[in-house]
Amino acid sequence: MSELSCSQKADIFSLLGRIFIAELDRESLLALQEPQISSVFEKLQTGCKDYLLNTSWDDEQIELLASEYCHLFILPKKSGLSLQASHWMTKDEASHLAQLETIISHLDTSVVNYDAGNLPGDHLGVLLYFLSAVYHSEDKEIQKLGNSLAAISLLPWIARFNEKLSQSSSNPVYLASGKLLLQILDYKEP
Amino acid sequence: MKQSNDNKQNESKLSRRDFLKLGGALTIGVASVGLAAPLFRPLSGEQTQQDLNKFISTRKKDFVDYTRARAIPTICFGCTNHCGVIGWVQDGKVRRIEGNPLDPNSLGNTCSKTHGMISYTYYPERLLYPIKRVGKRGEGKWRRISWQEAIQEVGDRLKTCRESGHPERFIFHYGRDKTKGFTKRFTNAFGTPNRLNRRAICSSNRRVPLMSYYGRDFEWETQDMENTKYILNFGSNPMEAYQGGLYMMHRIQKARVDNGAKMVSFEVRPTATVNCSEEYFKVMPGSDGAIGFAMANVIIDEGLVDKAFWERWANISLAEIKEHIKDWTPEHAEKLSGVPAKDIRRIAIEFAKAAPHCTTMTARGSAKHYNGTQGDRGLRMLDVLVGNVGRKGGLCLTSGRMWGGGKYGQDGLPSVSQPKPKPPKPKAFTPGTAAYEDLPDDIKAKVARLDPQWQKKYQGELATPAEYPLSWHWYGMKVGQLVQPYIREGRAKVDVYMSYTYGAAYGYPEAKVCREVLLDEKLVPFHVAIDIDYSEHAALADMILPEATSLERWDPHSTNCYGLVPYTGIRQPLVKPLGEAREIQVIFRDLARHIGGGMEQYFDYENVEDFYKEWYKNVSAKIPGGWEEFKRRGIWQDPDRAKDYELYERPVPEKELLGSTVDPETGVISNTIKGKKRTVGIMMPNPETGEMEAVRGFPTPSRKIQVYDPVFPLAAKSAGLPEGDPNGNALPTLFTIPGFDELKEDDMILTTFKWNVHTQGRSSQWEFHAEIVHTNQLFINTRTAQKMGLKTGDEVEVTVQRPRGLTYRGGINEVVGVVRNRVHLLDGVHERVVCFAHAGGHWEHGAVARAENRESLPIKEPDSGLKKDFSNEIWWSKERGGTGNGAPMNDVLPINPSPLVGGQNWFDNICQIRKIS
Incomplete structure (x- = not known):
């Protein structure tokens, strides 16, 4: 069996970036319903496949899902689930991460879906898309930096974030996504 | 959506195949669904690569990857508190230390000093290999040797000493030994009583009043701070530097916030504890006892005594005490201390009315004086008068130190005891023994004058000095500052002198005396130092053996619990010792085997962990999961045990x-x-x-609180103190420090203190701590300074006089030393006090402590991976235009042991200050 390529890693980070950067829309849900994706999500979180495939994704359900995202991540006072790394990191770690944010702020955005300028540089969705861009690079030297950058920008806090997520939400997609994030960060080629 | 509690059960690990499936699906599906469309264009360009590399390289050196790092609990060694901590170890290196929430004392809190352990473990100038001198002693010329050569030479010398019939000529002199008796196992097995410590330097003057009042088991009190409502603080500073300080500070603040507790501090300078106090009174050094006696008078006069408690538990009547202290009134105390009599009255009444939820707190500030032991006895009386002893919110006594099974207050606790066989204690020097016959005649005469109970225990002038019987009456506190002077005077002979993480050559009073003796090869034929870095003391050795740091070794741990439920813990290695550094347990094991003659039977272990596993077998038996679980938790406490209130009524x-x-x-x-x-x-x-x-009562001879203690006059007679000398009074007694009653107008009192980021002389090489505090300017009251024409930064010359009284060279009209330093004006310092932190002015301990921009270790070690460029890091060096590392002030402080007890009177130094124009 072949190794997980940088391009595949990039796409997984991109998928996770999409899930965390904003509320899920109908197109995203359709993609998640793809059998190969939903079966992996089911393995991560029992009931996820059923949730994705058997929920009637009408406007009301989409709105409910958006509302849930909002309560979990945008108004995090209640859930305590900030998507910003600086919320979880020590002062030192956060101040160091600010250097990375500066680098990110100078990168070219490719798609207009989400305006990076309106999101903080340490937002989980931005960081995940950034890692995706690193792995998507054609420059192998840049690709090699992916693991270190993931370790610095995500590892110090993502386990605590995920722990909190598991306490605050029972949405199978978010729970599966949190676990997927932890496992992709921990993924090592045999 | 409602929360789910079963998410943990739902966790499933993805296989490699799952990842490939997911990755593949996304890669194929990107174009069609647009889900994984990226936010950023793929990165490219040399500049981006450089930026990212730079970012990573600056972070990588101290980054903790929590998914890979292992969390291992251990016990901090940053100061005297010894908090339970958790170290994060990654790639074989300790990256971070945080508090262990299972520690019932620290409650998971730590202070900056815990990170000092990382600093000294990875200090670029740490000693990592045994070295032997090749030049003259103290010349700083060394060569690296193997452990085999080191054990051979030290072992041969020790063997010769032991077989000569004079094992007492092996002197083991330690600084901070938290092996809980392991080093004693070695000295006992060897047969020498000369395991000498620095208790007199630290706290013997404050321990004696406690042991006299409450018994040997209670040499350290345990105030029930979290339940108290009133704290009288006489010169202790738990907010910065105090044994148990970290344990107390949170509880004090909780009491202040939750109970509205009030703290009143009597101090000579504005400490952090003063800043947390509701009231602060500047006091003349050595006058705390006067305030205590005055308050006692007020409490009696106002009818606020808890008579039921006093009559039940004090060993003298209230009427006798009243008669004894009647002249030491608030007005009298005002004359001595400067604290207004009306405030003394008011505070005494407030304190007594808060009983039993009130407590005293004393420490060096009150006790490290010529009159400190008797003064503290007076202060301790306040607790007995108001009946707060052992009661909720009061001055409690919990016996959690050195679990031995069956000790006072420890019923029901598992015995934590060294593995058997245990070596016998060294024999007493009684007439006819070789050790006794070796004593000079004048010493034999002193021994003959001792009370028979002490003659039977006498073990020579270093371990049991005849003039200081109370330094070894309860247990061997010794008089460490007299060791080198006594060796010079011929009171003891030395074959092998072994120092163990010891800093007397820098940090003791008149440290120059120590250095002179260590440099004299006739007095000290062989000096082997065991240390972790190149200290001033080790620099005067013939051989230095590098020791593992606290992050690299085992130790048992127990101390009194401020939550009043005894607990124990284990220090365990987080990483292997760097270089060829070795644990003391390995060094002594190998030496014992080399010496032989039966010594080796007490060190019959290969693996140090096995030794401690056996030591803690009774604790492990209490824990489901045993030893491994104990190691995983780091701390054990019986969750069902009641608090140690009123043990004496059980x-x-x-x-x-x-x-x-x-x-x-x-x-x-x-x-x-x-x-x-x-x-x-x-x-x-x-x-x-x-x-x-x-x-139960109290573990004293009378089983009561011994406000009256006949041991004092007995000791005075034994030591040859003049008849009627107040140090020998059986009742707590007030008297003035000799010389303080005839101070001239320009005489000042020189005192010392500890910074909250430093630990005696052992922390100046901690890089980040040194960056915060690296010098030791003289703090002086603003108005006093202005009268002298001084402003902050001015250089002055300090001349310190030899003290009066019955102490080392007491009364000789001479100057102990003269030193230059710079002053810092500070409101809140007593008008007659000038004070400095004693952890400055190092000339060894490497580049950081020396505040130099170059490596200073006098031997080139093989690359340890720790070396670094000091050229930019030490920004406070004089070379870089900084202040440097301060002045070596300890040389000018006189050796000044307190009569009978021997505690160093650190704060009695009469001096003159002269501005350098």
Whole structure:
């Protein structure tokens, strides 16, 4: 069996970036319903496949899902689930991460879906898309930096974030996504 | 959506195949669904690569990857508190240390000093290989040797010494030894009583009043801070530097916020504790006792004594005490201390009315004076008068130190005891023994004058100095600052002198005396130092053996618990010792085997962990999961155990009453335990029924609180103090420090203190701590300074006089030393006080402590991976235009042991200040 390529890693980070950067829309849900994706999500979180495939994704359900995202991540006072790394990191770690944010702020955005300028540089969705861009690079030297950058920008806090997520939400997609994030960060080629 | 509690059960690990499936699906599906469309364009360009590399490289060196790092609990060694901590270890290196929430003392808190352990473990100038001098002693020329050569030479010398019939000529002199008796195992096995410490430097003057009042087991009190409502603080500073300080500070603040507790501090300078106090009174050094006696008078006069408690537990009547202290009034105290009499009255009444939820707190500030022991005895009386002893919110006594099984207050706790076989204690120097016959005649005469109980215990002038019987009456506190002077005077002979993480050559009073003796090869033929870095003391050795740091070794841990439920913990290695550094347990094991002659039987282990596993077998037996679980938690405490309130009222267990006898006059119950007759309790009337019953009482000879203690006059007679000398009074007594009653107008009192980021002389090489505090300017009251024409930054010359009184060279009219330093003006310092932190002015301990921009270790070690460029890091060096590392002030402080007890009187130094123009 072949190794997980940088391009595949990039796409997984991109998928996770999409899930965390904003509320899920109908197109995203359709993609998640793809059998190969939903079966992996089911393995991560029992009931996820059923949730994705058997929920009637009408406007009301989409709105409910958006509302849930909002309560979990945008108004995090209640859930305590900030998507910003600086919320979880020590002062030192956060101040160091600010250097990375500066680098990110100078990168070219490719798609207009989400305006990076309106999101903080340490937002989980931005960081995940950034890692995706690193792995998507054609420059192998840049690709090699992916693991270190993931370790610095995500590892110090993502386990605590995920722990909190598991306490605050029972949405199978978010729970599966949190676990997927932890496992992709921990993924090592045999 | 409602929360789910079963998410953990739902976790499933993805296989490699799952990842490939997911990755593949996304890669194929990107174009069609647009889900994984990226936010950023793929990165490219040399500049981006450089930026990212730079970012990573600056972070990588200290980054903790929590998914890979291992969390290992251990016990901090950053100061005297010894908090339970958790170290994060990644790639074989300790990256971060945080508090262990299972520690009932620290409650998971830590201070900056815990990170000092990382600093000294990875200090670029740490010693990592055994070295032997090749030049003259103290010249700083060394060569690296193997451990085999080191053990051979030290072992041969020790073997020769032991076989000569004079094992006492092996001197083991340690600084901070938290092996809980492991080093004693070595010295006992060897047969020398000369395991010498620095207790006199630290706290013996404050321990003696406690042991005299409450018994040997309570040499350290445990205030129930979280339940108290009133704290009288006499010169202690738990917010910065105090044994138990971290444990107390959170509880004090909790009491202030939750209970509205009030803290009143009597101090000579504005400490952090003062800043947390509701009231602060500047006091003349050495006058705390006067305030205590005055308050006692007020409490008695105002009828605020808890008579039931006093009559039940004090060993002298209230009328006798009243008569004894009647002249030491608030007005008298005002004259001595400067604290207004009306405030003394008011505070005494407030304190007594808060009883039993009130407590005193004393420390060096009150005790490290010529009159400190008697003064602290006076202060301790306040607790007995108001009846707060052992009660909720009061001055409690918990016996959690050195669990031995069956010790006072430890009923029901598992015994934590060194593995068997245990070596016997060294023999006393009684007439006819080789050690006794080796004593000079004048010393034999002093020994003959000792009370028989002490003659039987006498073990030479270093371990049991005849003039200081109270330094070894309760246990061997020793008088460390007299060791080198006594060796010079010929009171003891030396074959092998072994120092263990010891800094007397820098940090002791008149440290130059120590250096002179260590440099004299006739007095000290061989000096082997065991240390972790190149200290001033080690620099005067013939050989240095590098020791593992606290992050690299095992130690047992127990101390008194401020939550009042005894606990224990284990220090365990987080990483292997760097270089060829070795644990003391390995060094002593190998030496014992080399020396032989039976010593080796006490060190019969290969793996150090096995030794501690055996040591803690009774604790492990209490824990599901045993030893491994104990290691995983790092701390053990019986969750069902009641708090140690009023231990003295607890009944004596039936088994101890079987075969016991009761003294008809005193009611003291005695029994024979392990072949020795001991007191186990006292018959007291039940407060409700009046029926006599056997209760524990206090572990004192009378089983009561010994406000009156005949041991003082006995010691005074034995030591040859003049008749009527107040140090020998059986009752707590007030007197003035000799010389303080004839101070000239320009005389000042020189005192010392500890910074909150430093630990004596052991922390100046901690890089980040040194960056915060690296010098030791003289703090002086603003108005006093202005009268002298001084402003902050001015250089002055400090001339310190030899003290008066019955102390080392006491009364000789001479200058001890002159030193230059710079002043810092500070409101809140007492007008007659000038004070400095004693951890400055190092000339060894490497580049950081020396505040130099170059490596200073006098031997080139093989690349340890720790070396670094100091050229930019030490920004406070004089070379870089900084202040440097301060002045070596300890040389000008006189050796000044307190009569009978021997505690160093650090704060009695009369000096003159002169501005350098």
